[in-house]
Amino acid sequence: MKSGNYPGRKVRMTEITAPKSPVTAAQFADEIREQLKYTQNVTPEQATAADVYVAASKAVRNHLADAWFKTQADTVNGNTKAVGYFSAEFLMGKQLENALLNAGLTEQFDEAVEALGFQPKDIVDAEYEPGLGNGGLGRLAACFIDSLASLGVPAFGYGIQYKYGIFKQTFDENGKQVETPDYWLNNEEPWGHIDYNRDQKVSFGGEVVEENGKKVWKPAWSVRAVPVDYLVPGYKSQRVNTLRLWTAKSYDEFDLLAFNRSEYMEAVKPQVKAENISKILYPEDSTKVGKELRLEQQYFFVSASLHDAIRVFYPGEAKPDLTTFPNKITFQLNDTHPVIGIPELMRILIDEYDYDWDTAWDITVKTFNYTCHTLLPEALEVWPASLIGELLPRHLEIIEKINEQFEDELKGKGIADETIERMRIYTGDSVRMAYLATYGGSHVNGVAELHSQLLKDMTLKDFSDAYPTKFTNVTNGVTPRRFVKLANPGLSDLITEGLGTDKWLSDLELLQGLVPLAKDDEFVKKFAAVKAANKHAFVGFAKDHYGIDIDENTMFNTMVKRLHEYKRQALKILAVISKYAAIKNGTVSADEILPRTVFFGAKAAPGYYLAKMTIQLINNVSKVVNNDPDVKGKLAVHMLPNYNIEMAQNLIPATELDEQISQAGKEASGTGNMKFALNGALTVGTLDGANVEIREKVGAENFFLFGMTVDEVEKLYADGYDPAKYYEADPRLKQAIDLVANGTFSNGDRNAYAPLVADWLTKDWFMTLADFSAYADIQAEIEKLYRDQLEWNRKALLNVANSGYFSSDRSIEDYLERIWHTGPLAD
Ligand code: B1N
Numbered sequence: 001m002k003s004g005n006y007p008g009r010k011v012r013m014t015e016i017t018a019p020k021s022p023v024t025a026a027q028f029a030d031e032i033r034e035q036l037k038y039t040q041n042v043t044p045e046q047a048t049a050a051d052v053y054v055a056a057s058k059a060v061r062n063h064l065a066d067a068w069f070k071t072q073a074d075t076v077n078g079n080t081k082a083v084g085y086f087s088a089e090f091l092m093g094k095q096l097e098n099a100l101l102n103a104g105l106t107e108q109f110d111e112a113v114e115a116l117g118f119q120p121k122d123i124v125d126a127e128y129e130p131g132l133g134n135g136g137l138g139r140l141a142a143c144f145i146d147s148l149a150s151l152g153v154p155a156f157g158y159g160i161q162y163k164y165g166i167f168k169q170t171f172d173e174n175g176k177q178v179e180t181p182d183y184w185l186n187n188e189e190p191w192g193h194i195d196y197n198r199d200q201k202v203s204f205g206g207e208v209v210e211e212n213g214k215k216v217w218k219p220a221w222s223v224r225a226v227p228v229d230y231l232v233p234g235y236k237s238q239r240v241n242t243l244r245l246w247t248a249k250s251y252d253e254f255d256l257l258a259f260n261r262s263e264y265m266e267a268v269k270p271q272v273k274a275e276n277i278s279k280i281l282y283p284e285d286s287t288k289v290g291k292e293l294r295l296e297q298q299y300f301f302v303s304a305s306l307h308d309a310i311r312v313f314y315p316g317e318a319k320p321d322l323t324t325f326p327n328k329i330t331f332q333l334n335d336t337h338p339v340i341g342i343p344e345l346m347r348i349l350i351d352e353y354d355y356d357w358d359t360a361w362d363i364t365v366k367t368f369n370y371t372c373h374t375l376l377p378e379a380l381e382v383w384p385a386s387l388i389g390e391l392l393p394r395h396l397e398i399i400e401k402i403n404e405q406f407e408d409e410l411k412g413k414g415i416a417d418e419t420i421e422r423m424r425i426y427t428g429d430s431v432r433m434a435y436l437a438t439y440g441g442s443h444v445n446g447v448a449e450l451h452s453q454l455l456k457d458m459t460l461k462d463f464s465d466a467y468p469t470k471f472t473n474v475t476n477g478v479t480p481r482r483f484v485k486l487a488n489p490g491l492s493d494l495i496t497e498g499l500g501t502d503k504w505l506s507d508l509e510l511l512q513g514l515v516p517l518a519k520d521d522e523f524v525k526k527f528a529a530v531k532a533a534n535k536h537a538f539v540g541f542a543k544d545h546y547g548i549d550i551d552e553n554t555m556f557n558t559m560v561k562r563l564h565e566y567k568r569q570a571l572k573i574l575a576v577i578s579k580y581a582a583i584k585n586g587t588v589s590a591d592e593i594l595p596r597t598v599f600f601g602a603k604a605a606p607g608y609y610l611a612k613m614t615i616q617l618i619n620n621v622s623k624v625v626n627n628d629p630d631v632k633g634k635l636a637v638h639m640l641p642n643y644n645i646e647m648a649q650n651l652i653p654a655t656e657l658d659e660q661i662s663q664a665g666k667e668a669s670g671t672g673n674m675k676f677a678l679n680g681a682l683t684v685g686t687l688d689g690a691n692v693e694i695r696e697k698v699g700a701e702n703f704f705l706f707g708m709t710v711d712e713v714e715k716l717y718a719d720g721y722d723p724a725k726y727y728e729a730d731p732r733l734k735q736a737i738d739l740v741a742n743g744t745f746s747n748g749d750r751n752a753y754a755p756l757v758a759d760w761l762t763k764d765w766f767m768t769l770a771d772f773s774a775y776a777d778i779q780a781e782i783e784k785l786y787r788d789q790l791e792w793n794r795k796a797l798l799n800v801a802n803s804g805y806f807s808s809d810r811s812i813e814d815y816l817e818r819i820w821h822t823g824p825l826a827d
Contacts, residue, residue, distance in 0.1 A: 023063070023105070025107070025108040025110075025111030026112075027108075028109060029111075029112035029113075029115045029116060031059040032052065032055045032059050032116065033055075033116075034059075035055035035058045035059050036055045039054075039055070039058060040054060040055055047116070049122045049125075049126045050126045050188075052113060052116060052126070053096065053123050053124075053126035053127055054188050054190045056109060056123060057095070057127075057190035057191060058190050060096070060099045060100060060109075061099070061191070061231060063103050063105065064099070064103055064231050064240050067233070067239065071241060071825070072242070075312075076312060076313060076315070078154070078825055078826060080153075080154055080822055080825050081327055081821070082156065082329045082330075083330055083331075083332065083815075083822065084155070084158055084329050084330070084332070085145060085148075085156070085157045085334065086158050086302060086333050086334060086338035087141040087157065087158070087335075087337070088159060088301070088335075089134060089141060089159065090133060090142050090157055090243060091131070091133030091134075091138035091139040091141070091645065092243075093129060093130075093142065093649070095127065095130075095230075096123070096124055097124045098481065098482055098486065099231070099233055101235065102235045102481070104236065109123075129646050130165060130189075131165030131281070131644060132161070132162055132165050132166075132245070133166065133281070134281070134282075134285040136373075136562075136669070137334065137335060137373050139645070140671060141157065142479075143477065143479040143482075143671075143811075145232045146234075146482070146808065147479060147807075147808040148241060149232045149237060149239050149241040150234040150235040150236075150237050150479075150809060151234070151237070151812055151813070151824055153812065153822065153824050154241065154825050155232075156242050156243070156244055157230075157241075157243035157245075158245075158302075158305035158308075159245050159301055160278050160281075160297060161228045161246065161247045162278055162280055162281040163183070163275075164183055164184075164281065166281055166603065166644075167179035167603070168181070168182050169642040169643075170642070171615075171639070175616045175617075175618075175620045175622075176612065176616050177603070177604055177612050179283070191231070192228040192229065192245070193230075194227075194228045195227050195228070199224050199226045199249075200224075200227075200246075200304040200307045200308060201222050202225050202299070202304055204219055204222070204223075204299070204391050205219055205220030205221055205390065205391060205393075206218045206219040206221075206393065207393055208393050208394050208397060214351075215394065217394035221273075222251060223277055224249040224250065224251050224274070225246045225247075225248060225249075225301070225303075225304035226247050226249050227244045227245070227247075227308065228245045228247055230242070230243040235481050235506060239825065246278065246300065246304045246305070247278045248274050248275055248300060249274060250271040250273075250275060252270035252271065252274070282294055282297075283603070283606055284605050285564070285605065286379050287378075287379055287608075288378060288381055288382070290381075290382070290384070290387075295340070295383060295388070296391065298338060298339075299344070302338045302340055303341075305341075306345055307348070309329050309331075313328040322355065322363060323359065323362075330368075330821075331369070332370075332819075332820075333368060333370045333371065333437055333441065334371055334373075335373045335374070336372075336380060336381040336434050339370070339381070339434075339436055340395065340433075342368055342436055343392075343395040343402065343440075344395065345360075345367060346364055346398050346402070347395060347398055350398075361402075361405075365440060365441060366442060368440060368441035369441045369442055369444070369445070369820075370438060370444050370445075371444075371445050371446075371447065371474075372434060372445070372447075372455055372668075373668050373669075374459075374668055375451060375454055375458070375459055375666060375668060376566070376666065377459060380434040381432075382433065383430060383433065384429065384430055385427075385430055388431055396431075399425065399426050399436065402439070403424060403425040403426035406423075406425055406439050410423065410466060415466060422462055423435060425439060434459075438463045438467070438470065439463075439467075441470075442819075443470055443471075443472055444460065444463070444472070445471070445473055445474045446474075446668065447476045447669040447690075448689045448690040448693060449473055449475060449692060450665075450689060451668045452471070452472070454665060454710070474814045474815055474818065475690060475693055475805075475811065476670075476674070476690060477674065477805075477808035477812075478674045478675050478807070479807070479809075480678065480807055480809075481505060482649070483648075483652070484679065487648075487652060487653050488530075488534065488652075488653035490530040490534060491527075491530050491800070492505075494526055494527060494530055495514065498514050499511075499514065506809070508804035508805075508806075508810070509804040509807075511800060511802070511803065512801055512802065512804060513801075515798065517797070518797045518801065523797075524793050524797055525790070525793075527680065527793055527797045527800075528790075528793040530680075531654075531793070531796070532552075534653040535556055535656075536552055537654065538556070538650055538653075542640070546638075546641065548638060550597055551595070551597065551636065553595065554596050554597045554633075555594060555595065555656050556597055556599065556654055556655050556656045556657070557596050557597065557599070557655070558598075558651060558652075558657070558658055558659065558676075558681070559598075559599070559658075559661075560599070560602065560640075560643050560647070560651065560652075561601075561602060561643075561672055562602060562603060562604075563602035563603060563612075563615060564611060565611065566662055566663055566666040567661075567666075567667065568661050568663060568766060569602060570614055570756075570768050571661055571768045572600070573600075573614070573617060573618050574733065574737065574772060575736075575772070575779065576598055576625070577739055577740065577745075578732045578735060578736040579596075579635060579779075580628075580631060580635060581735050581736065582732075583631050584628075590634075593635075594786055594787065595633055595634050596636075597636045597637075598635075598636070598637045598638070599655075600618050600637070600638070601639075601640045601643030601651070609755070610756060613755065614756065615639065616752075616753075617753055617756065620745040620746060622637040624745055626638075648672075648675065652672075652675050652679050653679045653680075655681045656681055656786070657681060657682055657683075657684060658676035658681040658684070658685075659684055659685070660672070660683055660684070660685035660686070660691050661684065661686055661707070661771075661775065662686060662766075663686070663707075663767055663768075663771070664688045664710045664712075664713050665688065665710040665713055666688060666766065667688045667691075670688075670690050670691065671690075673689070673691055674803065674806035677803040678799075678800060680793075681799070682703070682704065682782075682796055683695075683703055684706065684775075685703070685704070685706075686771070687709050687710070690806070691703075697802045697803060697805055698798060698802045698803060701795075702795040702799055704782055706775050706777070707774050707775065708771060708774075713767060721767065721770070723761055723762065723763070723764035723767075723768075724762070726769035726770050727760075727769060729773075730776070732772075732773075732776050733769060733772045737760060740756070741754075741757045
C-alpha cells in the first residue's frame with residue numbers, strides 16, 4: 001500500500017508484481033509459433049511482421065484470459081458496485097505494447113520475436129491504430145478504462161465498434177485537407193472477440209398503443225446488436241475488465257423473392273439499413289450534429305448495454321429484483337451522447353419489468369451520472385421532438401412525463417415561472433439532452449475546476465441553483481502507462497533512476513520526489529539529454545512517416561489538437577507569420593533569432609469551412625517559409641498529416657514548448673496539456689481549462705501565461721468587441737494579416753483566404769486579435785529562457801515532478817469518492 005499526498009485520497013493502488021502465469025521468453029516464442037501455425041497458418045519462415053503481430057497479440061490475449069474470467073466472476077458475485085462507462089467514443093491507440101506492459105510480458109516478447117528473426121519495434125508498429133474517437137473526449141474514455149482496471153475497480157466500457165473510424169487526413173497540392181475513409185477492419189484485428197451468443201435486439205419506430213390499460217410500443221423495425229469484447233488489462237493489478245463495443249447486424253434474411261429476380265441491391269437493403277447504424281464515427285468534435293443516424297447510434301448502443309448489464313447481473317432471472325440495480329452498477333454518461341439511456345431505462349423498468357413510475361424513477365436517478373465536456377452552449381445536444389417521436393415514440397412519451405414531473409418539482413421549490421420556462425427538458429418542439437441528464441441522474445460534473453465553476457455560473461446555472469448538491473468537479477487525467485512509460489522510455493528510466501523505484505507508474509504523485517533533483521545540475525543535464533534523444537528519434541520518425549527533414553538543433557514547438565476556432569490555431573500561425581516577416585525585414589538581427597521548428601497537427605471536421613481554410617493556410621505558410629533561403633535554419637513550419645495517438649506518442653516526448661492558447665472560458669479541460677507537462681515540455685497558455693490547475697501545480701514561474709481571463713473576455717463582449725482596432729494598433733499583427741491578405745501564401749491570389757481575413761477583421765468571435773500582442777510579447781521571454789538550456793530544463797523537470805496530479809488514476813479516485821461511491825474488488 002502506498003499513499004498519495006493530496007487530501008481526500010481513498011483508494012490505493014496495490015501493485016501485484018508477481019505474474020500468476022510467468023512464462024519464459026522461450027515459452028512465449030513457442031506460443032507465438034503455435035499461433036502462427038494454427039491460426040495464421042504460416043510457417044515461421046513465411047511469417048511477415050504483420051503475421052507475428054497477430055500471433056503475438058493472440059498469445060498475449062490468452063495470457064490474460066484467466067484474469068479476465070476471474071474479474072468477471074468477482075464482478076458479478078462480489079458485492080462491489082461496478083462502473084459502466086457509456087461513451088460514443090473510445091480512442092484506444094495501438095493495443096499490443098500496452099497489453100504486454102500490463103501483462104508483464106514486455107521482456108519475454110522482445111526476446112521471443114528476436115528469436116523469430118524480427119525487431120520488436122517492427123512487430124508493434126505492424127498494428128493498425130483503431131480510430132474510434134475524435135479527440136480528447138474519446139481518448140479520456142480510453143485513459144479512464146485503463147485506470148479503472150489498474151485500480152482493480154470492476155468496470156465495463158460500453159460503446160460502438162464503428163466500421164470506419166475517424167477519417168484519414170492527407171493534404172492535396174493546394175494544402176487543402178482531404179478526408180479518406182478509415183476502414184480499419186480491413187486489417188486482421190486480433191483484439192476484439194465477437195460474441196454472437198450474447199446479442200441484444202434493439203428496436204425503432206412504429207407506434208405506441210394501449211392494451212389492457214398499459215402502454216405497449218409496437219416498433220416498426222429492429223436490429224441485432226452483437227457485442228465485440230476487448231480486454232482491458234490493468235497495470236500490475238491482475239484485473240482485466242471488459243470494453244464491450246456493439247456492432248449492428250440485420251435480422252432480416254435475404255429477400256429471396258427479390259433475390260431470385262436478380263435485384264441484388266433490393267435484396268440486401270434491410271442488411272444495409274441495419275448495418276449502417278455502426279458503420280461510421282461522426283467526425284465532429286465539440287460541435288452539435290443533429291442527424292437521425294446519430295440518434296439511432298446513440299439509442300442502439302445504450303439500449304443494448306442496459307439490457308446487457310441486466311443480463312450480466314441477474315443471469316437467467318426472468319423476474320429480477322431491479323430495485324437492487326443501482327447497487328450492482330452505476331452508469332457514467334460521457335457527455336450527452338448516451339443520455340437517451342435515461343428514458344430507455346425507465347421504459348425497460350416500466351414496460352418490460354412492470355415497475356410503477358416512481359420506483360422506476362428512483363432506480364434510474366440512482367443509476368446515472370452525467371459528465372459535461374463543453375461550455376459552448378451551441379454544443380449541447382438538442383433533438384427535435386418530431387425526430388424522437390418518429391424513431392422512439394415510447395421514449396418521447398416518457399420524456400414528456402419526466403418533464404411534467406420536473407416542472408411540478410420546480411414549482412414545489414418555489415422557482416419562478418420564467419426560470420422554469422428556461423429549464424424545460426421538453427419544450428414541445430425539442431428535447432434538451434443536457435437538461436434531461438442533469439435531472440435524470442445523481443451527479444453532474446465538469447472536467448476541470450474552472451470548467452465546473454463556469455457550468456454552475458453560466459451554462460447550467462438554473463440547474464445548479466435548483467439542485468446545488470448534484471454539481472461537482474472531476475479534473476481530467478491521462479494514463480502514465482501509455483503516455484510516459486510507452487511513449488517516453490528514456491524519461492521513464494531516468495525517473496525510475498531518480499526515485500529509486502518504478503512505483504510512480506501506479507502512484508504518479510511520487511514524481512514529486514524529483515523536485516529536489518531539479519537543484520542537481522547533473523540530473524538536469526541527464527534530463528536534457530533524454531529530451532535531445534527524443535528529438536533525435538522524432539527526426540527519424542518524421543523522415544520515415546512524412547518524408548521531411550527536421551533540424552534537431554532548433555526549439556521544438558508544438559500545437560496538436562483538433563482544429564477549432566476557439567482553440568486558436570490562427571493565433572499561432574499569425575505569430576509565426578509575424579516572426580517570418582521580422583526575419584525577412586531584418587527587424588531582428590541574425591544572432592537575435594532563436595531557431596525554431598513549429599509543428600502543427602490537427603484534423604478539421606469535414607464540413608467546418610473556416611477550420612479547413614486554416615489548415616490550408618498553415619500548409620501554405622509552411623511551403624513558403626520552409627523554401628525561403630533567408631530563414632533557413634531559423635524558422636521551419638510543419639503541418640503533420642493525420643494527427644493520431646501514434647503521432648502523439650512520438651511527438652509529445654520530443655516537444656520543448658507546448659501551445660495551449662484557447663480563448664479563456666472555451667476549452668473545458670484539455671488533456672494534451674497534461675501529456676506535454678508530464679513529458680517535460682513547458683507550456684505557453686491562457687488561463688483556460690486545466691491550464692489553470694497545471695500552472696498552480698507546476699508553479700507560475702514554470703509556465704508562460706498570457707492573454708485575457710474569462711472575466712476580461714466577458715467584459716470585452718459586453719463592451720462591444722471590434723477586432724479591427726487591434727489590427728490597427730499592433731504593426732506586427734497588421735503585417736501578418738496583410739501578408740495573408742496580399743497573396744504571399746497563395747501565389748499572389750488575394751482571394752484565397754478572403755473569408756478568413758474578413759472573419760478576423762470583422763467578427764473574430766474568439767478574440768484572436770485581442771490576445772495577439774500579449775502572445776507575441778511573451779515569445780521574447782520564452783526565447784530568453786530557452787537560451788539558458790540549464791534553466792529551461794530545470795523548469796521542464798519541475799513540470800514533470802509536479803504533474804503527478806494529472807494521472808487518470810487520480811481522476812478515477814475522485815469519481816469513486818465523489819460520484820460512484822464504490823471501489824476496487826477484494827482480492
Ligand atoms: O473533451 C475533452 C476536454 O479535455 C476538451 O476540453 C473538450 O473539448 C472535449 C461532440 C465532443 N468536449 N466535447 C467534445 C466530442 C465529440 C462530439 O461528437 C463533442 N469533446 C470535448 C475531455 O474532457
